[in-house]
Amino acid sequence: MSARSDGRHRSLFFEHCLLPEGWARNVRVTLEQGRIAAVDAGAEPSPGDERHPCALPGMPNLHSHAFQRGMAGLAEQRGPANDSFWTWREIMYRFVQRMTPDDVRAIAAMAYVEMLEGGFTRVGEFHYLHHDREGGAFADVAQMSAAVLAAAGDTGIGMTLLPVLYSYAGFGAQPPAPTQARFVNDLDRYARLFEGAQAHARALPDAVVGVAPHSLRAVSPDQLRDLEPLAKARPVHIHIAEQVKEVDDCLAWSGRRPVEWLLNNAEVDARWCLVHATHMTESETVAAARSGAVAGLCPITEANLGDGLFPVEAFLQAGGRYGIGSDSNVLIDAAEELRLLEYGQRLTRRARNVMARESGRSTGADLYAGALTGGAAALGVEGGIAVGLPADIVSLNLDHPAMVHRAGDAITDSFVFASGRSAIDCVWRHGDKLVSEGRHHVRDRVVRDYAKVLETLIA
Structure with missing residues (x-):
């Protein structure tokens, strides 16, 4: 599996981020061992931050x-x-x-x-x-x-x-x-x-x-x-x-x-x-x-x-x-x-x-x-982008035609009603970045294995 976390502090910086209390601007989310160690709104980006325009909780x-x-x-x-x-x-x-x-x-x-x-x-x-x-x-x-x-x-x-x-x-x-x-x-x-x-x-x-x-x-x-x-x-x-x-x-x-x-x-x-x-x-x-x-x-x-x-x-x-x-x-x-x-x-x-x-x-x-x-x-867990929770995060592409010039709740409305999965850029699960540019990192292998099985089951 590619992009597995190594346990060190890493930070993701989002221009727009949906937190439990609502949308916030310029949010740094610090990850450690798959979980969220810190959430800082109104922050300035640091050189080592991985930067994205927008984040929702998975x-x-x-x-x-x-x-x-x-x-x-x-x-x-x-x-x-x-x-x-x-x-x-x-x-x-x-x-x-x-x-x-x-x-x-x-x-x-x-x-x-x-x-x-x-x-x-x-x-x-x-x-x-x-x-x-x-x-x-x-x-x-x-x-x-x-x-x-x-x-x-x-x-x-x-x-x-x-x-x-x-x-x-x-x-x-x-x-x-x-x-x-x-x-x-x-x-x-x-x-x-x-x-x-x-x-x-x-x-x-x-x-x-x-x-x-x-x-x-x-x-x-x-x-x-x-x-x-x-x-x-x-x-x-x-x-x-x-x-x-x-x-x-x-x-x-x-x-x-x-x-x-x-x-x-x-x-x-x-x-x-x-x-x-x-x-x-x-x-x-x-x-x-x-x-x-x-x-x-x-x-x-x-x-x-x-x-x-x-x-x-x-x-x-x-x-x-x-x-x-x-x-x-x-x-x-x-x-x-x-x-x-x-x-x-x-x-x-x-x-x-x-x-x-x-x-x-x-x-x-x-x-x-x-x-x-x-x-x-x-499912027996808590959800959201908050300290102590697993880093399960979805980033959206705000250059998507249905998302341009959106901010706050207009982002959520446009994602739900106007774009859906086509606007999803990256997905982190337990701190691991599994999806980039809308594609899972092991998609090709999984599709090959799936196709072989379906050939047998449907024949």
Whole structure:
């Protein structure tokens, strides 16, 4: 890996820099051993400073299935009936059937390169592909987890690994289908997998390992309860209320809607991330917000799958927190996730600047701050350009046509709504400069490996 930090003090100087308190001018950020040792606003540049026009804190990506990057664009042909998440899922099951750990590593590395180039500096990898092609455990039950952790090491992205417990095919502990055999664990094997994932994660500088019951349809109430001692103070992520069918099936099983059932039967608090939570009543929305859980919103994937729109306005009014994720990785772009989040609300309400907190506020700035804070919390870290935090920084090219003559919140607005990833110049992750002039330093090698794998999987 090129451009690795050597532990010495180094300084980056930015003419414009987004700090926790807002935009500041002429900011020197001093790095030491991958972390921010000092932040000095209103400074003068020194001869040894590496100078750039503009910096944002790197964005957390709170929900990813990296292996699905390899099937991006392959599920866009209309079927004989109404296409939905459920028909897309059958295509996904067929695609992953042949993957080896080496295949997963190559595909994940491609996704992580694109995430870094697109402004994401840490990923929450919601990882449920665990076993061999017949569903048997590898000699190292965490071998697939080791593959995605290795991909994170190859590319330098920050990793919050979320090994998934997946045991059943539907509500009421329905037996899993043969196509789900590579995902399935009981609690004992999951505990061994979790322990193995933790051991592999120690190879990365600041990896976090959390707990992920896949969904209420894929784990039993007893399993959800028995996971609590394993979770402790770790992040807990769960898919919930993504689809109308899921809501209907949960009602038929329990007499309660998914979010309602979860809040009544689990100790949901600020450790939790409720991924999607698309279909909630008003009372569920308020209760979810008040629980402290982060809503994990994935607008590109939710649009691609036809999921629906999250009730973000009511959620925010109730004090809710949110973050963004690339989920199926059909398209990877942090600014596009934020843009589509706002545009979905504009189309629904036939209004503009819906997610700005109050009159006179910048929509882009509020979107970015909300997703940064909520996403970092969901991944078990803190986000921002501040002393003591990892040096996860994105610089923008202010000569980009959408960025010229911008300052302050106009930079954030123009990045989110007018340029996106095309304005990203450099990306530092844990103090290492991984992206220059918009390209990851190992992109060429990663693309070659990825292409070889796809040739085998798609042939």
